[in-house]
Amino acid sequence: MLEVEAVEAAYGPFLALSGVTLRVGPGEIVALLGPNGAGKTTLIRCVTGLLVPRAGRIRFGGAEIVGLLPHAIVERGLAVVPEGRRLFGGMTVEENLDLGAFTPHARAGLGRGRERIYEIFPILRERRRQLAGTLSGGQQQMVAIGRALMAAPRLLILDEPSLGLAPRIVETILGVIGEINRGGVSILLVEQNVQAALGLAHRAYILEAGRVAGEGSGPALLQDPHVRRAYLGPLASLPGSRPPLP
Ligand SMILES: Nc1ncnc2c1ncn2[C@@H]1O[C@H](COP(=O)(O)OP(=O)(O)OP(=O)(O)O)[C@@H](O)[C@H]1O
């Protein structure tokens, strides 16, 4: 579905991605993990057409998408929930959602699209006339996800959707991502919440300093000593194992 091959991207002289290769297959949830500054958002900018890679290929649905404008990529069925949500705070929830339905296909199904979002996030139906800027962080994230879904994507990319949210809200958001996936949408999930992401994802990649430093199934990476040391902390206990006795 999405194939990123040997992608290099730079900001001026600074090489942010050097030879990144990864793929997301149909029906998969793939997590993209890595520390601050690793290049996760840069990779998403390349895939969504906001940044043109210096080298490499990016295919979606079998066709090359490097060089296409962002809206043309959305029209092909790839939508993104950007880092920091990027809502229009002075517009209502419903107006923000409608902005996601800018492709002709999505426009035609506007009412149905909204209805589907309100089924996934009932609170947004109650708040549909409220200004997005006055919502809680968790509700704003729901609007950002809803807006991306309004484009009826086949692949949904989320850039740190749980950032700054309380654990209970994170659980809700990740639960919904699982539900969206079961509805037939492939997912590429950027997360710093490594334990939760690996619990949800079928596979994951680890990006460090612009390179893929590891990949594997969620459970395999959860057991990987390097991953555990670097991302889960020295005290992380193995799933199912008992905490050490005092
Ligand atoms: N517009 C820009 N101009 C110059 N350098 C940039 C720009 N955006 C990002 N960078 C640099 O590129 C590198 C990768 O940044 P990127 O935002 O992709 O990281 P990230 O993995 O998304 O980090 P985070 O987890 O903090 O969001 C960093 O060193 C960053 O400073």
Ligand SMILES: [Mg+2]
């Ligand atoms: Mg980022």
